[in-house]
Amino acid sequence: MRIISKRRLRQFWEQYPDAEEPLMHWYRVTKKAAWKSLADAQVDFRHADSVGACTVFNIKGNHYRLIAGVRYEMQRVFVLKIMTHKQYDTEDWKNECRCYEKTSKAE
Secondary structure, three states, rough: OOEEOOOHHHHHHOHHHHHHHHHHHHHHHHOOOOOOHHHHHHHHHHOOEEOOOEEEEEEEEOOEEEEEEEEEHEEEEEEEEEEEEEHHOHHHHHHHOOOOOOOOOOO
């Protein structure tokens, strides 16, 4: 999988240093993966969940959440947002990340 972008991971762990190792683990595993579906991603990350058009990964034993747009057909993972569990619970991210926005196939 091609990950876009590692910079967002780095920006998050600069603010939350204890997230660096778990985020780098996620990055390494994801980069080597060739997921074709959410079920494939769940083999590597058992607690990955689909929320609308987004995939949510638990990071560091559910201390943090990584929201991604996974395009299996393109083998791309777009890191949309990383947040603390408390921030995640506000659910503001659902609109920020456009997880429920309809997209046209003509785009």
